[in-house]
Amino acid sequence: MRRRAVLAVALVLGMALAGCGGGSTGTDNGAGDTTVDVGVVQLPIFAPLYVADAKGYFRDAGLTVNIQNVKSGQDAIPLAASGKLDAVLAGFSAGMFSAIQSGLDVRVVGSMGVADADTENPASALIVAKPLVDDGTIRSVADLKGHKIGALGGAGATSAFYVGMALEEAGLTIKDVQFVQLNSPDIPTGLKTGGIDAAFVSAPFWSQAVADGIATKIWTTPEGTSGTGILYGGEFAKTPVAQKFFDALARGARDLQGDARYSDENLKIIGDATGQTPEQVKSVPLYAWLPNLAPLPDQLAAMERMWMQVGALEYDTPIPQQQYVDTTFADHVAR
Incomplete structure (x- = not known):
């Protein structure tokens, strides 16, 4: 049943993008260049793509890159597996693992935004309704047991995984809380009205809730943690173009x-790509990026394990990582 559902999604999405042209899988376009079709969720966390494009790094590599905005990685994975897209830059989710387990051929080849060392003003944070902190109900992450936690995307999303990391550090498991799906702008209201007791949410929503006296920050993701990455379609990953594209992306990350991520030039590039002014981009903490955009296999394994625990996956045997993680592109980044 799940396999048929995923293939149906692939068919519908493939038809939707049929007019945009298929993925290149490294095919020469007749002018000495090659074309790469990339799906990306239009967010600053994917800045290396925008920087590499704006500064001509893809052109320097002999590539023509077509950037197509997608709603989510889960929507775009079937397109990469079928060759309608060559690469996807998006967040990880339980849906990604389910798609791979069903047989869709994609590879996680790199990471995107990672948490930096700034715990005072992080790009995202776990926050608790301030009245629950003031009355002593929740003094630490360990006190979250049995409480309702707001998370964009619900139990099968990256936000829930981050909450699971915090819980495990406190000796609990991801099953010890109840997740409530809420869009990020609705989380402060949920905390204020008591609809949720805590939430994991990105800036500026967490920082605004704290500034307004609605919430208290109690945990941030460890440095180097990433919930987003680069996926290649299986066929595209076999082509020489795949390394060239990755090298240019890594050049953007460097x-x-x-x-340097806050330079005037980079802020303008990110703003132009995401429909913001440079001032708006700068007002929200940016993530960091690994210089070679290396994937994080251990974290992917932890994601799969936690989503199994919380019932977001319908299988109970982990997928062998050699089936869907490929570190060779990051290992061979051109220097």
């Missing part, structure tokens, strides 16, 4: 190291 331009975003440390405070």
